[in-house]
Amino acid sequence: xxxxxxxxxxxxxxxxxxxxxxxxxxxxxxxxxxxxxxxxxxxxxxxxxxxxxxxxxxxxxxxxxxxxxxxxxxxxxxxxxxxxxxxxxxxxxxxxxxxxxxxxxxxxxxxx
Amino acid sequence: xxxxxxxxxxxxxxxxxxxxxxxxxxxxxxxxxxxxxxxxxxxxxxxxxxxxxxxxxxxxxxxxxxxxxxxxxxxxxxxxxxxxxxxxxxxxxxxxxxxxxxxxxxxxxxx
Numbered sequence: 001x002x003x004x005x006x007x008x009x010x011x012x013x014x015x016x017x018x019x020x021x022x023x024x025x026x027x028x029x030x031x032x033x034x035x036x037x038x039x040x041x042x043x044x045x046x047x048x049x050x051x052x053x054x055x056x057x058x059x060x061x062x063x064x065x066x067x068x069x070x071x072x073x074x075x076x077x078x079x080x081x082x083x084x085x086x087x088x089x090x091x092x093x094x095x096x097x098x099x100x101x102x103x104x105x106x107x108x109x110x111x112x
Numbered sequence: 113x114x115x116x117x118x119x120x121x122x123x124x125x126x127x128x129x130x131x132x133x134x135x136x137x138x139x140x141x142x143x144x145x146x147x148x149x150x151x152x153x154x155x156x157x158x159x160x161x162x163x164x165x166x167x168x169x170x171x172x173x174x175x176x177x178x179x180x181x182x183x184x185x186x187x188x189x190x191x192x193x194x195x196x197x198x199x200x201x202x203x204x205x206x207x208x209x210x211x212x213x214x215x216x217x218x219x220x221x222x223x
Contacts (some may be wrong), residue, residue: 004155033211042199043156043213092155094211099144099203100210103155 002027002095006104013083013111019106020079023093028073033094034066037106043092049076083111116200121218130187132217134200137181143202145175145176145183150197159198160185187219195221 003026013019023032031050034044046066047057055068069077080087090106118134136145144163148156160167162174162183173186187194197216 035213042197042215046211090153094155095212097147099161100158101148101156101203103157106151106155108155 001041001100002029002101002102003099004093004095004104006050006107008107009105010108011110013031013109015084015111017083018079018081019083019109020077021091021093023076023078023104025074025095029095029097030073032070032076033096034068034076034078035092035094035103037090039089044077046078046091080109083109085111087111113160116202116214116218118198118200118214120215121220123220123222125126125209125222126191127189130190130194130219130221132185132187132198132200132219133182134184136200136202139180139202140204142204144204145174145180146201146203147172147185148173148199148201150199156199156213163219190219192221192223195219 005016005024007022018052033048036046041088045058046061047055049055049065049068051070051073060076065081067079088111090108092106094103116134116136119132124130144161146161147159149159150156154158160169160172160174162176167174177217197211197218
């Protein structure tokens with residue numbers, strides 16, 4: 001199993017600014033995943049973060065808007081850049097072991 | 113990755129058994145069927161997983177027919193605290209996999 005800690009748990013940000021979300025895992029993992037969950041919606045995968053290489057982004061998500069760092073096997077950050085109200089969502093990080101995925105509690109972002 | 117289809121919402125009463133069916137017609141040979149539960153303001157949580165026939169744990173049962181094109185999550189004697197969104201997924205047993213979520217089923221348990 002895995003325990004995932006995300007920081008911050010929530011934030012209210014001004015449009016045009018950026019927020020960096022941290023994700024810490026209690027064990028080493030090869031891949032970490034970042035998701036977005038808009039209000040009342042399901043989870044949408046943003047990108048896969050591999051240690052030592054650039055993140056792989058899903059369709060509709062770009063590195064300039066959502067830069068990701070993966071400095072080691074237990075930590076990753078997601079930055080939401082140049083925010084607009086449409087970026088108001090919950091952002092979650094996840095890791096997978098065999099066929100089970102573990103999720104952080106999420107970061108609730110409100111852009112005003 | 114196989115697409116899944118499940119009801120958008122379901123209502124139930126406390127003490128009833130709830131069955132949520134999911135279709136996954138394009139499931140591949142190496143895919144596993146996995147269900148997650150999500151409460152408001154929390155990340156999804158693993159409930160149960162199976163490959164074929166029936167799997168039971170302390171929380172739920174999962175029924176999978178021989179053709180594996182559908183599955184049914186069974187929650188015995190639900191309580192108010194079972195009100196949540198339930199996601200059916202098919203995942204490849206490769207380790208470190210990425211999980212693609214469908215729309216989920218919003219279960220509302222009434223008193």
